[in-house]
Amino acid sequence: MCRKIAAVVRKVKLHELGNDFAYWKTQSYQARIDALEEIRQEYSEWERSLHKGNGDVQPGFQRVYRIVKLK
Secondary structure, three states, X not given: OOOOOOOOOOOOOXXXXXXXXXXXXXXXXXXXXXXXXXXXXXXXXXXXXXXXXOOOOOOOOOOOOOOOOOO
């Protein structure tokens, strides 16, 4: 699933800027999920490029563990 997004540029004055929330609120649930998945895949590719040659890196979300030492 390789989806390309066309670049669209529009000049507006600073006080005319909308917000991202209003834009995404107008999009369908599927469009939001598709955009989120694309961002997740790009992040995974970027992270893998940082760890080239390290076979331990797997695509997906990082898990965070906290070790608490009790006295």
